[in-house]
Amino acid sequence: MVDLDYLKLSKPQKMLHDLGQFFARLPGRIGGGLKGLALAVGRCLKGLGLSIADLFTTFKNGDWKTRLSYLVMGSGSMARGQWGRGLLFFLFQTVFNLYMVNFGIGYLSKLNTLGVVETYKEGRKTVYGDNSFLILLYGVLTLFFVAAFIYTWRVNIKQNKISQQLLASGHKLKSTKDDLASLADSQFHKTLLALPTLGVFVFTILPIFFMILVAFTNFDYNHQPPAKLFTWVGLENFRTLLSSGTASYGDTFRQVLFWTLVWAFFATFLNYFLGMLVAIMINKKGIRLKKVWRTILVMTIAIPQFVSLLYVSKMFAADGLINTYLMKWHWISQPIPFWTDPGWARFTIILINIWIGIPYLMLIATGILMNIPADLYESARIDGANAMQMYGKITLPYMLFVTGPYLLTSFTGNINNFNVIFLLSQGKPMGLAGNAGYTDLLITWLYRMTVTDTNYKIAAVIGIMVFVVLAVINLVVYNLIPSVKNEEDFQ
């Protein structure tokens, strides 16, 4: 369709056309994505090939210092006078070797079975066998360590090559002092990121990797190391969680997932629009005490949630203040089942979440409303727009555009919003298979699986499912809103 023809269309027609276009382009996009993926894999393989080829040529063209480095890391650097680097390389290799010999190889070799020697009792003494947990954890750690070693080894050789070239062309090499000085300047990012990266690696990446693997084992209350072994079971747990049947959690999973999405939707969008409304009201010209209103609302952000939410959850309890007063005034004869009836519980949670959530949005919307250029409204007014039209044509699109990324993070955050559910209802009322309650989100269910039921294998699968759900949502939204993607636009 020619652009001008498109512009002539009415709004519904445009939407229809856009939708058609979206689906028409979808195969191409998916194809493009796959092609991109294939290309990336190809590039990777090619890079790997080149890298290996480079290893050989470097060896062939290398002097004895370079060649020695293939065996003893850092020796080349040290021989060329770069003591600092060389020692670091050498130390790393030594540590790695010691680790592998004393520790790593043993765990690595048992990784395929996760241990076979059972723990048994010999009279009153317990003789411990293999510990599957340790094998899996340290096995994973060792794998990472090996990868790190290979990478470092490669860097070590590359540096030898570069040093050799530099020397050949008459340049001087960097001394250890230069190396150290560069850590405050051209290599400053290494100084800044070293510790945070290590922290993230040990306390986030390694555990996540471990748990992903747990999803493929039978690690649960019946298989608790060190007393019992656990082992690989393939996709068994995924089947348990996703299929319907008496021993499976499929129905529960679907219910919980449904409620999680409903909750996230309401928690995000209800708060968003109500918060915006409140912001508009407070910021209207002629309204006094703006600061006071704002401060009162912000109280719910300031007060730690475990105080406010725990208290409010008690207020809504069967013997809580609300029910007792309503009964005292004879408005009701029976307590309202705020926490015991599934429907009521869900409703109450969403309601209370408004109380917590509006202030955030009010603050954000206030900031954005002030940033909307006033001349947009002036021009709209001169063009004859009324209040509702201005809201619909200027305020809302502007807000949505600017806060698009925020809505996405907020939705993600709400899917993982543990505190509100846990402090208010703990997932109750219970009654679903798999020890799940009607107000459980995936994340609170996961929590209960881990802490109460010690059913780690299913917990791991739930965690992976949460990831999948979030990844899908994020990917779709990323492709739909442009403002999410452009990082450099703000620089």
Added chain:
Amino acid sequence: MASLKLEHVKKVYDKNVVAVHDFNLEIKDKEFIVFVGPSGCGKSTTLRMIAGLEDISEGTLTIGNRVVNDVEPKDRDIAMVFQNYALYPHITVYENMAFSLRLRKMDNEEVHRRVCEAAEILGITQYLARKPKALSGGQRQRVAIGRAIVREPQVFLMDEPLSNLDAKLRNQMRAEIILLRKRIDTTFIYVTHDQTEAMTLGDRIVIMKDGYIQQVGTPQEVFETPKNLFVAGFIGSPQMNFLKAKLVKNSDRYAAELYGIRVELDEKRSAKLRAKNAQPGQVILGVRPEHAQLRFDGAANAIEGTLRVNEMMGSELHLHVDLNDDTRVILRIPTLDLTEEQRAGLTYGSKLWFTFPEKVTHLFDPETEESLLF
């Protein structure tokens, strides 16, 4: 104070976007060089490569006798004035100017002496205790320059330093930069998109477009003998008029025929054309607006046109005239050359005629856009 040499310098972004192609230039010690060109022509990128803020993808950069490709900016002994001044907002003007000296662990007395001296030169002594926020645009500009001159650098870089100022202040600061240059005699590299600044400031001008150098020369040279259509159009305001013409050769003299008139070219131009072995045919003839002479009576050998817009600039008139094939030309006519009645007659739609002396014409090849007279 140092000379600079750029040899085959190239800047490539993201492996495929080339910002600067094969830049070759030798800058003499104490020379004032101006890089000028439209936005996106690579002039700022080149400057930033000289400063060390961008990596040089290919080629070598020499300052003094040292190749500085891999030298950090702080070790290149250069100073730079940024377009948005880049003053440190949290410290006073004094500390702003002293910042670089303190980083070099210079003696306190010496720092004080240099800052005061620079402030004296720029007339900002009374603002030394203020924060940059409390200064006007012009004052900030002075501080930015002051911060650069306390360094006594080898090379002084300026990246569009005047473009954030209003027109009046810009003219004033331009004059001050000329004065400043007299006082601190060092190598200057100045980037601007404004050809007036380039013409007035530069010892030599480097005109750039799309990452290529178009012409290097003194202001006089680039104005009088532009190397190609782009330079001819870029230098001079209002820009040069380009007219379609036909080159004819008459024994060893050339002439141009256009709009029914014939312009005999002088010997100097003919000689150049002969040297290039120019063939008769289509050419583009360039005439600067100020070289046109107005005729009212349909004089012989004058081009006829219809007046569309008459801009009164005070000392001169800018006449926008449509020729018979709708080509728009601009004529710059000194107001004093016209009588009262003649001026009154210059209304929309009125017919007029103009001529130009043959010694100011420029000829360009329509295909290559290169000058035939260069």
Added chain:
Amino acid sequence: MADKKIPEVDIIVDEKAGVIKEVEQPKKLRSKKGHERRVNGTIYTVLTIMSIVWLVPFVFLVLQSFRSYKLEKGGMVDYLIPKTFSLDNYAFLFEGSNFFSWCGKAMLLAAAVALAATLLTHFLGRSLDRADASRGKTTLTLGAAMAVCYAALAIAAGAVHGQALGQRLVPALLGLVLFTAAGVIFARIYLKQDDKLLRSLPGYVAEDKHEGAKKVATLAAELWALALLCQCIVAPMQASQYIRWYGNTLTIALFTAVIQTVIVLSVSYALSRLRFRGRKLIMNTVLVLGLFPGFLTMITLYFLLKQMGLTQAGAVPGLILIYCASSGMGYYISKGFFDTIPKSLDESARIDGATRFQVFLKIIMPLAKPIVIYTVLMAFMAPWGDYVFASYVAFGHQEGYNVAVGLYNWVNTNDFQNYFTRFCAGGVLVAVPITALFMALQKYYVEGVTGGAVKG
């Protein structure tokens, strides 16, 4: 028609109404005003109702915290206002503790020290100025003076608490190193700078031309006082359960605030201002990791901590470690802030001769004050509300609880009929200081969240 529309418009745009009004006829103006009043009235009503809803739970909380668990009932009752107002619940929180006398002593000591130190450093600063010493010498001398004084103070503090010299030695040495280092670093950064923070300190000496040394002097004095306070914190106070939880949380929050801020600022600075290989990779990895639910890895973390001996009795350092270890992933908002600082400032500083580290310290950090405060505030507030990890890491070991875990257990145990009002009292004591802090720094919070939301 117009008179109906325009006032509604004002809900969205403020200032423009006036301009239109002037052009309108007087008759219409009146009806406009009436309409305006109606709209405003509605808004006021809505806002008032909202305010009540927002405040009521907190008012109730405070009211119920005054209902004695001894005289009336500590659990749920069918009335709101206590029959007699009593402080029994609060008294319970401090039962078995010498909290008040301990605080009194500590305050007294701190005050005396601050005074003495201020006087001492005042003269020291003056003599330094007179000698026209260089900055390095100034800081060094002050650092040494601080160290000596600190040692004396540590011994004095030990004496007040009636302890043997030997017992005080380790914390005293630790404090000595830490605070001397902190003092020297602070002094170096702020020596030549005009800073409101310094001026706001109680012992600040009026400005004159010897300002630099005097600032350091004052700062040193404040640090001594702080050192002493910390000294008191390590000195054994007989704590009640609640005070221990509170102390745990405070310790966690303070350490987390400092460490997390350093980490977050480092990461966001690196990702915002520096360009290096793997930058995009890091950002994408963080994005992907962020999609995994946080509690997925709980058992692994517990195991890792257990291996380091940081569970149960070691819950406090364990929690600090967990909160800080992955905090680099929360770089988003401060990176957004750094992105708004013009790049040319960095470039200019680098041409002026600064290394990237110096740029970070001397140019960007002073400009990033709002986001530093925001980061500190967020890092400080988060540990107060964390239940999940805190309870898991403490694993039933009451000494290692934080307030959230302790109070949660009070309400959600079978005995909660007796502990509800005590929970209210405990909650009030947590909420009041935190809320006050938040309100005081609200400006920075708003800057942070709006910036974060707008830049995504």
